[in-house]
Amino acid sequence: MFDKFYLCKDKFVRTMPKPVTGFSKLSKHQKIDWLITHYFNKDESFKDILLAYWNSSQKLQQLHDEFIENTISNFYLPFSVAPNFLINHRLFTIPMVIEESSVVAAASNAAKFWMDRGGFEAEVISTTKNGQVHFNYYGEKETIFEFFNTIKPELFKSIVPLEASMKKRGGGLLDMSLVDKTEALEGYFYLHCTFETADAMGANFINSCLEQLAKTLKEQAEKNSLPLEIVMSILSNYVPECLVRARVSCKVDALTTPEFEGKQFAEKFVRAVAIAHNEPRRAVTHNKGIMNGIDAVILATGNDFRAVEAGIHAYASKNGTYTSLTHAQIKDDIFHFWIEVPLAIGTVGGLTSLHPLVKVALAMLQKPKATELMKIIAVAGLAQNFAAIKSLVTTGIQQGHMKMHLMNILNQLEATPAEKELAVNHFKDTTVTHSAAINYIKSLREN
Numbered sequence: 001m002f003d004k005f006y007l008c009k010d011k012f013v014r015t016m017p018k019p020v021t022g023f024s025k026l027s028k029h030q031k032i033d034w035l036i037t038h039y040f041n042k043d044e045s046f047k048d049i050l051l052a053y054w055n056s057s058q059k060l061q062q063l064h065d066e067f068i069e070n071t072i073s074n075f076y077l078p079f080s081v082a083p084n085f086l087i088n089h090r091l092f093t094i095p096m097v098i099e100e101s102s103v104v105a106a107a108s109n110a111a112k113f114w115m116d117r118g119g120f121e122a123e124v125i126s127t128t129k130n131g132q133v134h135f136n137y138y139g140e141k142e143t144i145f146e147f148f149n150t151i152k153p154e155l156f157k158s159i160v161p162l163e164a165s166m167k168k169r170g171g172g173l174l175d176m177s178l179v180d181k182t183e184a185l186e187g188y189f190y191l192h193c194t195f196e197t198a199d200a201m202g203a204n205f206i207n208s209c210l211e212q213l214a215k216t217l218k219e220q221a222e223k224n225s226l227p228l229e230i231v232m233s234i235l236s237n238y239v240p241e242c243l244v245r246a247r248v249s250c251k252v253d254a255l256t257t258p259e260f261e262g263k264q265f266a267e268k269f270v271r272a273v274a275i276a277h278n279e280p281r282r283a284v285t286h287n288k289g290i291m292n293g294i295d296a297v298i299l300a301t302g303n304d305f306r307a308v309e310a311g312i313h314a315y316a317s318k319n320g321t322y323t324s325l326t327h328a329q330i331k332d333d334i335f336h337f338w339i340e341v342p343l344a345i346g347t348v349g350g351l352t353s354l355h356p357l358v359k360v361a362l363a364m365l366q367k368p369k370a371t372e373l374m375k376i377i378a379v380a381g382l383a384q385n386f387a388a389i390k391s392l393v394t395t396g397i398q399q400g401h402m403k404m405h406l407m408n409i410l411n412q413l414e415a416t417p418a419e420k421e422l423a424v425n426h427f428k429d430t431t432v433t434h435s436a437a438i439n440y441i442k443s444l445r446e447n
């Protein structure tokens, strides 16, 4: 498999396999064979695994193959649902795609809890996206600002054909301004452009507009003998003007359950959120719990989770310190809990109309507009955070999480269906730990 071994600091190290050219032009089978030869010591069992995940429908498999490049197989994640989400008085079952046990149970648990207490309220605060044309200019500042103001109508005109359809949908380029960043970086300016993109996330639409704007800017600069150099044109995934808020509230007494007293629970809960507001080490984990919900719906609805993640974490740091995305308070004996997150997502475009399971997810959500989906996603994040904090300040996270994780441990131990049934019963009233599960299965097998 490897070309040769060589000695390095008294250890034998295997050399890297040879680089390959033209890999992208090989067929799928050839790509797999190349990998099996060069990385798997010709062990065909790896090939069997890859092939076992191919879809039996050739058409469906080809669709997946063509989503990205150099595809060799499919990587499954569970497609799950969390029912009983009452959002603005409408009941939803939310599709979730995630690998981590207990997330869906937690979302369902929080949904059920709040359904009995009036449900979630959600509102979209704003929907504006943005992008920049970054350029270098080392001349007089006054000249470039004057030039920009003169050619602004020309810039708008240059993208008219590109935005015609988007305009019909109520979207398009909203405005443009010239930003001077020379204090941060010598000679650095950018055109800051704002857009509405209706039901699309809009990345490709915005990028096309920006590239045309850059071209026009360059042409006009040349006409006016202005020494201006375009560096790049790209949308921003920081979208603090594309914001959604979701909230729950109820009387503190209404939080009382057989396990805990409402006032004490609410105070501890508010304290936990305050800790996340004041300590970045906690804030990161707190927000990770929120992203459990958000990412799962983003994935199920075919949206771009990298874009959403990057934007949300930047928003969590907007005041200079990384902090909680959720807020909680008790006012006049009412418990309030809310989230505010930027979400540039789409219900058309991208993968949304291509992946058959995304179609199922969007149909399950009653074919939402992008603004509706923003609300649902924010609610999923809030619910997830509520469930996690509820556990953290009462039973601790491990009790519920490990109860759900038990099946993964049993699968690792290759437990039989009978062993699984016995183990689930055994751990109903006993805390699950990895070693406790191993010992239990061991004891079953010894007897």
Ligand SMILES: CC(C)(COP(=O)([O-])OP(=O)([O-])OC[C@H]1O[C@@H](n2cnc3c(N)ncnc32)[C@H](O)[C@@H]1OP(=O)([O-])[O-])[C@@H](O)C(=O)NCCC(=O)NCCSC(=O)C[C@@](C)(O)CC(=O)[O-]
Residues within 6 Å of the ligand: 100, 101, 102, 103, 104, 105, 106, 107, 108, 109, 110, 112, 285, 286, 287, 288, 289, 290, 292, 384, 385, 387, 388, 389, 391, 392, 397, 399, 400, 401, 404
């Ligand atoms: C795990 C639970 C829900 C158990 O909670 P429980 O009270 O033991 O649940 P239950 O068995 O009494 O069932 C009540 C309801 O919970 C849901 N539920 C319950 N079990 C299931 C299941 N198997 N499948 C689907 N739904 C389930 C379901 O809605 C069910 O109602 P029903 O369907 O019976 O009418 C609870 O302990 C919980 O919410 N824990 C929090 C778990 C969590 O947050 N997990 C995320 C992973 S940990 C992490 O990554 C984030 C973290 C924690 O670090 C973030 C942070 O620090 O902030």
Ligand SMILES: NC(=O)C1=CN([C@@H]2O[C@H](COP(=O)(O)OP(=O)(O)OC[C@H]3O[C@@H](n4cnc5c(N)ncnc54)[C@H](O)[C@@H]3O)[C@@H](O)[C@H]2O)C=CC1
Residues within 6 Å of the ligand: 165, 169, 197, 198, 199, 200, 201, 202, 203, 204, 205, 206, 207, 235, 237, 304, 307, 346, 348, 349, 350, 351
């Ligand atoms: N930095 C980033 O976030 C980047 C993301 N991307 C990718 O771009 C994709 C998203 O870009 P989009 O432009 O949204 O997708 P897209 O390129 O599929 O375009 C969506 C198109 O749908 C049409 N459309 C039909 N009905 C519409 C409606 N009701 N509202 C709005 N548009 C409607 C419009 O022509 C619109 O331009 C994602 O796959 C994302 O991963 C691409 C480049 C960079």
